[in-house]
Amino acid sequence: MKPFTYARPDDAAGAVDLVAGDPDAAFLAGGTNLVDHLKLGIASPTTLVDVTSLTSDRIDDLPPAHGDTDGGLRIGAAVRNSDLAAHGRVRAEYPVLAEALLQGASGQLRNMATTGGNLLQRTRCAYFGDRTTPCNKREPGSGCSAIGGWARYHAILGATHEPAGQACVATHPSDMAVAMAVLDAQVQVLGPDGERTIPLEEFHRLPGDDPTRDTVLRHGELITAVDLPAAPIATSSTYRKVRDRASYAFALVSVAAAMEVVDGPDGPVVADVRIALGGVAHTPWRATRAEDALRGGPATDEAFRAAAAAETAGARPIESAVGGNAFKVPLVAGTLAAALRTLAHDPSTDPTEEPG
């Protein structure tokens, strides 16, 4: 672990200046990811700029957008995961987000982890965390150890398999981000050139030809907040996380879903649906193919599984003697079916059934 300087400037702009002006500086929030990386030697910034008190730790109501009756929420970048999960409006109007947060990490970690830091946490690929192994994300051109190695937690969609020097099959580990992907969240950013807004769906990037970059954020750009637009559909939403251990484990596959079901002549029909998948790609994976397959069709198990099949049609699993991930293809189907079934059967969303 290399010595570093700790800085806490007076305001966000000062923090941006400090980091933007120094390629070896980094923002520090809860530290639950970055400090581990300092110890493992996979991050070695010379200056840490603490931003926990420079960005908002509040969750504020946003005014209604044009034509809407309700407004959304602005979540300060320093809001702790535990506070976000406990917020009344989040629980009532965006249950998918509260559920995703509560299924992430542990109570102690959620008390430290921030909204900004959570979006920027890096992959849990074991090779990325082990400096003695080749990893293109850590050391461009060195190769991807996960291919043919322990790839149980790795991507089946959107990964780069070749050329060897650019390959990366890592997944993004955040649960929160998967939930935010179905909520059309907007990431507010302050950079050296001022503010900009990045839709969450565009915030994380696929590895493409540069696996070193997880997001489109530029060095020195500070996340100040995440906005959630009003989303009536999200009152009927859920997060289903499937993992090797019942708690305190990262997702093998997760599903964030919001669905509106109406009565049709032959049974319940999907009026609208939003789906994002976790654990399958380098980004939270908005499953638009599955959404399109479902919209307007029956809300049945067969339809849910067919929608999953449509989404994973292009999947490229990893074969490995020490842990491949081909099981994720059927697991996406099972998990999506389990998630959507709970929404389809939720009596509060079912107009034919009065809740007893």
Added chain:
Amino acid sequence: MTLTPDAMGRALPRIEGGQKVAGTARYAFEHPVVGPLYLHPVQSTIARGRVTAIDTSTAEALDGVVAVLTHENAPRLADTSDAEFAVLQDDTVAFRGQYVAAVLAERSETAREAAELVEVTYDQQDHHVELDEDSPDLYAPDVVNPSFETDETVGDPEAALESAPVTVRQTYTTAMTHNNPMEPHTTVATWDAEDGRLTLFESTQGVSAVRTAVAGVLGLETGSVDVISPHVGGGFGSKGTPHANTVLAALAARAVPGRPVKYALTRQQMFDLVGYRTPTIQHVTLGAEADGRLTAIVHDVVEQTARFKEFAEQTAVYSRSMYATQNRRTSHRLVPLDVGVPSWMRAPGEAPGSFAAEVAMDELAVATGIDPVELRIRNEPAVSPASGLPFSSRHLVDCLRRGADRFAWRLRDPRPRARLVDGWWIGTGVAASSYPTNSMPGSSAVIRFHVDPSLDPALGAAGRYEVEIAAADIGTGARTVLTQIAADALGVRPETVHVAIGDTALPPATTAGGSSGTASWGATIADAADRFRDKWGDDPSDGAQADGSMPDNPYSGRYAMSAYGAHFAEVAVHADTGEVRVPRMLGVFAAGRILNPDTARSQLLGGMTMGLSMALHEESVLDPRSGHVINHDLANYHVTAHADVGVMEAEWIDEEDPYVNPMGCKGIGEIGIVGAAAAIANAAHHATGVRMRSVPMTLDDFVV
């Protein structure tokens, strides 16, 4: 001599409990020392070959670095016959992660940074790290741990199988697993050059064993090494014998006389250097009559060892003594690999062996259509199948019956995949369990009496009894239980007894291992108490003292001695996702006199928890390309969590055994894990119809 229980059997609270809760109980690394140096090792990045050059100049130039030790400059060791201890003695690399250098620095961060700066050049050779039963290197060890016969044949198993109306022939596998106590291995070593004394604050399951080993390796008189270890944050066998880390710390201390050297392993290093459980491949064949009575048991095991040092886990030994049969074969074969040496992990042998044996019994139950509880009862032996000796006590059948009753077993529908509740397949399973009642020779104890006028007269004593024995409390409650034993042996109240342990300044004691601690140390204390009372009567004078030592058990060789148990588990497997949950686990044990119900329950539940963990999670993923465990931290190497299980209960039947030792107790540290994974695997089969012959089982075993 048999003790009359008074304090024994009571739920005396843990003596050091308050200190532990308050954080004042000192673990090895926390002992205050003046001017310490911190050690951080450099580990090989190849699995086999030679170090051709080490450049330490950049590391040495770093501010705060005091020394960098390599095989070129490290002090020579007196005895390197145990290759595991031959630290920094030559240029060979026998496994990935081996120590090739060590940095000593004023701060731990500096040591770590400097270790990164040491440049090692290798001549790398091809390595083999994968367990393959077709390996041409396969061999039969002379004995298996600790000294069981490697192979054993009784009767004519092949002929019996040929004519058996029912046979089950299957292969079972268990994963490589790592012990991972909460407290990593730590040492604070100080070399006093003037007096020629080495002091080690050490996290260990046995200070006396560490003293002997380290003294031998360094060429010191045994009495010149002090080992102090009052509290230990778990060991599970990995601290049962000293490993290379202790030698490295001691070696480093000799290089910097007068300065304490502190070395705590990182979690990642815990996966490289301090032992692990070998993966196993187990071929089990059972032959039976139509009524389920076994006519033959064959249990052939293949497992790994290190090429540079042998460890042979006694996996098939479980099958030698569990069920009655006229024909039996058990065998062990090892594949030597370029890996770290396996070692003890809770119930070595019994834990993986019982998995295969008890799942095979479940398969036989299905094949014969006999209830699995009843099947085990039908195969209950009259005398020990291993030795032919009568049992000192064996209440397996009572455990099975009691557990079946408590688990409402009679309501069970035997058909697999018959119950789907809220999207979960539900099933129940059973497995038996046994663990030998070991006691080790070699402990001594001293008891001293001091008059203490301030003592509450209600305690009925004029003073306090100091009991000294270099035993270990690795979180088990040994200190408390030994106090209870000493009180009953002396015929006094436990409040008047103080037991001192964990220090080589005390009379030597055997290691906490093989579930032998309480039995061995307790019998030793009882012997000392006997002599004390003989000498001083019931009204000793100030300064009265007596020594005792571990007595021979007159019944050993006349009775077969083991503890037994029965595990019952309910498993739920999600129909869509394959997620596995264990809503209920129940263990019923017959383990002689339970000396303290609170600490005993913790041990049994702890063992069951580790069995649950073995069933669902624990697997060290060895990357064959690099030769090291890649999931080497607790985020990636899963141990079980509360949410995996609903209700977990351990209970016991009252068992009196006058033969095992003066306390009538049997070891309970390991029996809880034995059979637990099999019960869960059997329940998973009952739930889903999918037979689990390999652990850990994960959701992809069930998802289609």
